[in-house]
Amino acid sequence: xxxxxxxAAQVKPGNNKMKILLMGNPNVGKSVVFxxxxxxxxxxxxxxxxxxxxxxGDINFGKQQxxxxxxxxxxxxxxxxxxxxxxxxxxxxxxxxVICVLDATHLERNLGLAFELKEYPIPIxxxxxxxxxxxxxxIKIDAEKLAEELGSPVIPTVAIKNQGLRELMQxxxxxxxxxxDSEPKLDEEEKWNRIKEIVxxxxxxxxxxxxxxxxxxxxxxxxxxxIPIAILxxxxxxxxxxxxxxxxxxxxxxxxxxxxxxxxxTKIISLVIPAGIFRNVLVGEFGILVIGIEWPFALILPYVFxxxxxxxxxxxxxxxxxxxxxxxxxxxxxxxxGGNIIPMMLGYGCAVPAILGTRAANTNKERIMVAALxxxxxxxxxxxxAFFALLGDKSIFALxxxxxxxxxxxxxxxxxxxxIIPGKSQPMLLEVPNLLLPDKDAYKKKLKLRMKHxxxxxxxxxxxxxxxxxxxAETGILNEFSKLLGPFVEGxxxxxxxxxxxxxxxxxxxxxxxxxxxxxxxxTLQLTVGAxxxxxxxxxxxxxxxxTKEFSLKTALFIALITIVSAxxxxxxxxxxxxxxxxxMG
Amino acid sequence: MPLAHGEKLSTYRIQALPSSHLLKVLGFRKGTQFTIQSxxxxxxxxxxxxxxxxxxxDYDIANEILVEEVVQN
Numbered sequence: 001x002x003x004x005x006x007x008a009a010q011v012k013p014g015n016n017k018m019k020i021l022l023m024g025n026p027n028v029g030k031s032v033v034f035x036x037x038x039x040x041x042x043x044x045x046x047x048x049x050x051x052x053x054x055x056x057g058d059i060n061f062g063k064q065q066x067x068x069x070x071x072x073x074x075x076x077x078x079x080x081x082x083x084x085x086x087x088x089x090x091x092x093x094x095x096x097x098v099i100c101v102l103d104a105t106h107l108e109r110n111l112g113l114a115f116e117l118k119e120y121p122i123p124i125x126x127x128x129x130x131x132x133x134x135x136x137x138x139i140k141i142d143a144e145k146l147a148e149e150l151g152s153p154v155i156p157t158v159a160i161k162n163q164g165l166r167e168l169m170q171x172x173x174x175x176x177x178x179x180x181d182s183e184p185k186l187d188e189e190e191k192w193n194r195i196k197e198i199v200x201x202x203x204x205x206x207x208x209x210x211x212x213x214x215x216x217x218x219x220x221x222x223x224x225x226x227i228p229i230a231i232l233x234x235x236x237x238x239x240x241x242x243x244x245x246x247x248x249x250x251x252x253x254x255x256x257x258x259x260x261x262x263x264x265x266t267k268i269i270s271l272v273i274p275a276g277i278f279r280n281v282l283v284g285e286f287g288i289l290v291i292g293i294e295w296p297f298a299l300i301l302p303y304v305f306x307x308x309x310x311x312x313x314x315x316x317x318x319x320x321x322x323x324x325x326x327x328x329x330x331x332x333x334x335x336x337x338g339g340n341i342i343p344m345m346l347g348y349g350c351a352v353p354a355i356l357g358t359r360a361a362n363t364n365k366e367r368i369m370v371a372a373l374x375x376x377x378x379x380x381x382x383x384x385x386a387f388f389a390l391l392g393d394k395s396i397f398a399l400x401x402x403x404x405x406x407x408x409x410x411x412x413x414x415x416x417x418x419x420i421i422p423g424k425s426q427p428m429l430l431e432v433p434n435l436l437l438p439d440k441d442a443y444k445k446k447l448k449l450r451m452k453h454x455x456x457x458x459x460x461x462x463x464x465x466x467x468x469x470x471x472x473a474e475t476g477i478l479n480e481f482s483k484l485l486g487p488f489v490e491g492x493x494x495x496x497x498x499x500x501x502x503x504x505x506x507x508x509x510x511x512x513x514x515x516x517x518x519x520x521x522x523x524t525l526q527l528t529v530g531a532x533x534x535x536x537x538x539x540x541x542x543x544x545x546x547x548t549k550e551f552s553l554k555t556a557l558f559i560a561l562i563t564i565v566s567a568x569x570x571x572x573x574x575x576x577x578x579x580x581x582x583x584x585m586g
Numbered sequence: 587m588p589l590a591h592g593e594k595l596s597t598y599r600i601q602a603l604p605s606s607h608l609l610k611v612l613g614f615r616k617g618t619q620f621t622i623q624s625x626x627x628x629x630x631x632x633x634x635x636x637x638x639x640x641x642x643x644d645y646d647i648a649n650e651i652l653v654e655e656v657v658q659n
Contacts (some may be wrong), residue, residue: 075611105638109613137638192615221633221640222624325642329630337644338631427644428631429608 018066018176020059021090023117024101025110026073027318027433029129031055033101033159034070035442037169042445052086052359061169066096075109077116082359091120096176099168101127104134104141104156105434107203111195114150121182123175126154127168132161133434138208146202160439217435220322230323237310241303241381242388248302249389257298265289280474285519287474292466295515303385307349308450316438316446320345321430328428334414337425340370347374349381350454351543355550365423368555371547372417375539375559376566377409379510386514387531398528406535409566465509469501469516492568493533494575495526502530509540525578533571538563587655589622589632590648597621598653612641619656 022037024030035042038057055070071090072083079085091098100117102110117124128143147154153171157164186194210218220226266283273279282289314320320342328338340358347354354374358367379387379402391399472481481504482489486497493499498520506513513534522530538544538560547556592598600618603609613636620634631642643651 075608078607080607108637109611109639112611139638188610217640218623221642223627226624321642325631325633326626328642328644329626329628332630333628427647428642429606429612429644429647430642431612432633432640432642 018059018064018097018173019095020066020068020172020176021071021095021098021122022068022101023071023087023098023113024073024127025075025103025106025113027431028073028101028103028106028110029159030073030101031070031446032439032442033099033127033129033157033165033168034068035439035445036159036162036165038068042449044449052082053356054086054090059169061173064173069095074113076112077119091117091122095122097172098122098124099127099172100124101129102154104128104130105137105139107139107141108195108199111198112191115186115191115195118151118183119185121180123178123180124152125168125171125175126150126152127159127164128154128156129159130434131156131163132158133436136208136211137214138206140204140206142202146198149198149202160436213435217432220319220435221325221432223326226322226326230326233314233319233323237314240310241306241384242392244306245303245385246388246392248306249298253298253302254294257294261293262290265293277474281470284470284474288467288470291470292463295466295511296463299389299515300382300385300511303388304349304381304454305451307381307384308447308454311346311349312443312446312450313438315342316443318433318435321432324430325428325432332425334369334411335418335421335425336366336369336414337428339428339430340366343370344374344378347378347380348384351375351378351380351539352546353450353453354378355543355546359550363423363426365421366425368421368551369414369417371551372559372562373410373413375543375547376413376536376563377406379403379406379535382509382511383514383534386511386518386534390514390518391527391531394527395524398524398531401528402531402535405532405570409536409570465505465512469505469512472501472504492572492575493529494579495522495530496520499530502534503537506534506537507541510534510537510543513537525575525582529571529575529578532574533567536563536567536570538567587653588649589634589643589651589653590645592622592632592648592653592655594622594625597656597658599656600651601654602652604647604650606647609647613637614651 022030022034034055034057038059040058042055042057044053044055052072054072057068057070059066059068069090071087074081074084074087077084077088077091079088098117098120100114102114114124114126126147128141128146131141134141141156143154143156153175155164155168155171157168159165220229262283266289269279269283269289273282281287284290321339323345324338324341326338327341331338331341343354343357346357351374355371358370387399387402391402471477482497482500485500485503489495489497489499489503495517499517502513502516505516514530517527517530539547544556544560547559589598597619598621600614600616603614603616618636620636623633623635623640625632629645631644632648633640633642635641
């Protein structure tokens with residue numbers, strides 16, 4: 001998700017570094033082929049002037065070196081969507097060879113793109129993937145006959161099991177030395193008739209009994225039992241993230257940080273730096289080296305890591321679009337298409353990729369709505385980590401309450417935004433991918449890339465926030481600030497005046513609005529108020545930045561304003577009502 | 587009959603459909619046959635099975651696709 005400029009353009013075809021374009025329809029196992037064929041240097045880039053990201057990786061095959069570009073998946077090359085525009089642009093930049101991945105279980109539709117690629121003067125090799133799934137479904141394809149019909153080599157593969165990939169690369173290297181002329185464009189009618197003819201020649205289908213996976217594929221797309229299954233999956237995911245995160249924290253990370261790393265650093269610093277403000281800023285109660293290690297690594301990292309472990313798994317298994325289909329009926333009531341549930345779920349990890357994820361295929365209205373909903377009421381993994389740390393031990397009900405409130409708020413805000421933002425949402429029209437067990441290599445690469453981006457984007461900002469916190473806390477600026485905000489924080493929100501620090505730091509990172517409250521000995525009402533304020537509060541600086549970049553400063557300021565106002569409004573209301581009820585109960 | 591009024595597990599053939607690039611590339615043409623796999627509550631999408639693949643179609647689009655039932659024996 002970094003903007004590296006066009007890494008693809010830096011490698012010109014024709015020199016001894018080979019350039020391979022990996023193309024295909026969406027959901028044909030392209031990324032698995034990519035991760036199996038490329039080495040360790042993989043990065044994602046944004047294609048300049050578009051909202052589409054593509055991945056580029058290095059290849060080493062025998063003596064042959066080069067790069068492979070994972071072109072965004074498309075059904076055709078008519079440049080009617082952003083992804084298609086990028087695919088066409090990458091083709092026009094040129095390459096030594098195109099590997100076109102075909103889904104053996106959906107041959108007819110896949111051949112549409114296969115034919116359009118023939119119009120370019122680049123040698124093509126067809127990778128007939130998912131042969132195992134096809135076999136399971138009773139589909140038999142004669143690859144040799146298909147190669148004859150297409151006029152280019154066809155290599156059957158099961159990428160996930162590494163089958164056929166060696167032969168694929170050998171053929172690709174051989175073909176890259178050859179030249180190919182472009183073929184004339186067929187008109188639509190002619191093309192599909194020709195495809196029908198080819199499919200009837202090369203493909204045979206026998207009826208087979210439904211396998212368990214096929215039954216599961218059917219169940220997960222029916223309201224019953226699909227919706228209960230979806231709820232179970234979400235609860236199980238939450239269980240892994242919360243339970244696993246807590247365990248990791250309590251058993252491994254906290255003892256490591258508190259008993260080993262921090263005492264060690266404190267000892268060293270105490271030897272070198274005399275007691276005083278400077279030493280306090282480094283290793284005092286809010287010291288940079290104390291909090292700066294404990295918060296990001298012991299409190300936040302385990303939750304973020306486990307969130308991506310679970311989310312990437314669900315994503316690669318092909319399950320998420322099914323949730324989108326099931327949720328479409330409800331989400332359409334608030335003016336957005338069901339598919340948007342995926343960036344919204346990603347928002348539970350981090351709002352930044354979620355907002356970038358809204359680029360995918362939606363209308364501008366949907367983009368703004370999803371971005372606003374995510375900024376407004378979806379707690380990110382770091383923030384959730386902080387909530388669990390804050391409320392998990394004290395009151396599990398308060399924790400559940402905060403999450404229910406976030407869902408209610410989303411529905412309410414959705415209904416309001418649907419009225420005030422002009423435009424329409426794009427109706428759902430999507431192919432539901434097969435369910436499959438994610439490939440280990442592709443999964444690991446994705447996880448690594450996500451954690452790398454998290455470390456760079458989030459930990460840096462968090463560390464800066466902690467430095468600011470240490471300085472204002474240890475130098476007495478905080479006291480001045482607390483005096484100023486004190487009456488408001490104490491009177492309206494019912495929190496101790498030190499909580500002003502949370503509000504100040506919350507601007508930098510979401511979870512920093514919560515974490516300082518850990519040290520304040522608050523009662524359950526105060527904790528819940530704190531959590532509510534933090535839930536709705538201004539998203540972190542990175543979110544503000546990405547909103548400005550993706551939309552406009554005006555939109556970012558507007559979202560910032562409504563989030564801050566509602567944070568104080570709802571937090572305060574909850575406090576006042578809560579006190580009233582507690583007072584009545586005596 | 588509009589596809590939106592079709593019944594689960596019945597098979598239909600397309601008689602007329604709105605011109606849409608995405609419908610076309612997903613393989614929906616006049617004469618295409620499919621079976622309704624599921625219908626979602628609250629006028630959610632209709633999921634149809636064309637060959638081996640499942641495609642979710644928005645309710646309003648499904649309303650614009652005219653189909654006739656294919657009686658299977």
